[in-house]
Each structure stands twice: as structure tokens, then as C-alpha cells.
Amino acid sequence: MPRLVRHDLTGPIKIEPQDKPVFICGCGLTRNFPFCDGSHKACKAERPDRLYVYDADTQTVVEERPDGPS
Numbered sequence: 403m404p405r406l407v408r409h410d411l412t413g414p415i416k417i418e419p420q421d422k423p424v425f426i427c428g429c430g431l432t433r434n435f436p437f438c439d440g441s442h443k444a445c446k447a448e449r450p451d452r453l454y455v456y457d458a459d460t461q462t463v464v465e466e467r468p469d470g471p472s
């Protein structure tokens with residue numbers, strides 16, 4: 403069953419369980435889940451009042467619309 407999962411973060415979540423930090427993906431675009439792979443750079447131009455839909459393969463925006471109740 404396909405689904406849309408909303409991610410509001412535009413960067414990774416940093417955790418430091420060991421002697422070096424680990425970055426967990428917070429944007430939902432990584433190809434190496436749950437770890438950040440730098441794909442969040444695609445989110446940099448996002449506006450907070452808009453909703454973005456990304457193509458899972460190309461990680462490019464395929465739809466953009468106003469965010470809020472519909």
C-alpha cells in the first residue's frame with residue numbers, strides 16, 4: 403500500500419552514543435536509512451508554508467502545493 407509520510411525536518415538528527423557522532427536522517431530522502439547520506443541538501447530551498455512531494459528514485463520535487471488543511 404503506498405503512503406505519503408510527512409517529514410518536517412530538513413536535516414539530520416545527531417546522536418552521540420559512542421566516541422564519534424552518528425547522523426540519523428530527519429528529512430526522509432536518504433538512500434541509506436536510517437542514516438543521513440547528504441540527500442537533505444535537496445530540502446534547502448523548501449519554504450515552510452509549502453508541502454513538497456519527492457520522487458523516491460530521483461529525490462527531486464514532483465509536486466509542490468500550499469501546506470495546511472485541505
Ligand code: FES
Binds near residue numbers: 412415431438
Ligand atoms: S537528513 Fe535526510 S539525508 Fe540527511
